[in-house]
Amino acid sequence: xxxxxxxxxxxxxxxxxxxxxxAQLQADGRTFWHGVRNYQARxxxxxxxxxxxxxxxxxxxxxxxxxxxxxxxxxxxxxxxTAFDPASDYHDPKSNPQDPTWFQVDIAPVQPFRRPLPLxxxxxxPELEGMVLLQKSRLSVQPVAPGQWRHLLASGGAKExx
Numbered sequence: 001x002x003x004x005x006x007x008x009x010x011x012x013x014x015x016x017x018x019x020x021x022x023a024q025l026q027a028d029g030r031t032f033w034h035g036v037r038n039y040q041a042r043x044x045x046x047x048x049x050x051x052x053x054x055x056x057x058x059x060x061x062x063x064x065x066x067x068x069x070x071x072x073x074x075x076x077x078x079x080x081x082t083a084f085d086p087a088s089d090y091h092d093p094k095s096n097p098q099d100p101t102w103f104q105v106d107i108a109p110v111q112p113f114r115r116p117l118p119l120x121x122x123x124x125x126p127e128l129e130g131m132v133l134l135q136k137s138r139l140s141v142q143p144v145a146p147g148q149w150r151h152l153l154a155s156g157g158a159k160e161x162x
Contacts, residue, residue, distance in 0.1 A: 009053045010144040011044070012133055013071070013107070014060040022057045022069040026109045033141075034080045034104040035090040041141040046077040046103040049141075054160065055107050056144060056152060058133070059116075066116035070158050075106035114157030127151040 013033060015021070025031055036042055055071040079100035082090035095101035122128055128151065132142040144152075153160060 009048070009050070010056070010146060010149040011049060011053060011073075012056040012058050012067075012142045012144050014058045014140045014142075016061040017059040018061075021059065022071075022109065022112060025057065025069075025071060025107070026112070030074060030106060030108045032075075032104050032106050034082050034102075036080070036104070036140055037090065037092070037102065038139060041139050042101070042103055044141050044143070045105055048143075049073055049105050050076050052162070054110075054144075054149060056149070057109075060140075064116075064118040064120060066118040067113060067122070067152060067156060068116045069112040070110040070153065070156075070160075071107040072110050072162050073105050074108045077103040077105055080104040110162060111158050117152065117156050122152075125151065125155070 020031070033045070036045060051073055053073040055073060056067050057069040057071050058067050059065060079097065080090070080102040082088040083092040083095040083100065083102040084097055085091055090102075092101060119133075122131075123134055128134055128148055131144070131148050132139065
């Protein structure tokens with residue numbers, strides 16, 4: 001059953017820009033967020049993240065690491081087929097199509113930030129106290145509180161426009 005618009009939730013997705021950047025997402029217009037091989041993140045992808053949820057796109061392993069844009073979820077969790085493909089970097093021989101272990105969602109770009117928000121700057125923002133990203137989490141998919149979301153959109157010069 002779809003959630004009401006007022007129940008929109010917010011997430012942060014990490015990607016190394018050399019692997020997949022926000023600019024590439026803009027060029028593609030949509031992508032599937034696959035290859036996540038952490039059970040906690042998998043549970044979010046499978047059970048929590050829904051269509052129309054907001055996504056902060058974070059460039060990790062960059063110089064500097066930074067939030068760079070806003071995306072939205074356009075398809076809720078479904079099995080990650082890369083787990084079944086022996087030729088994939090994300091193959092998991094223990095996963096099978098009848099009982100999949102790994103899940104993915106689809107996202108589409110909304111808008112880039114007017115300027116990237118570097119991690120060092122984020123650490124200085126008292127409004128972000130308790131944010132998972134600032135707790136040195138390695139999770140590639142993380143929840144973001146509504147107040148943190150609003151503050152980050154304002155700081156990055158973006159609007160929730162969908």
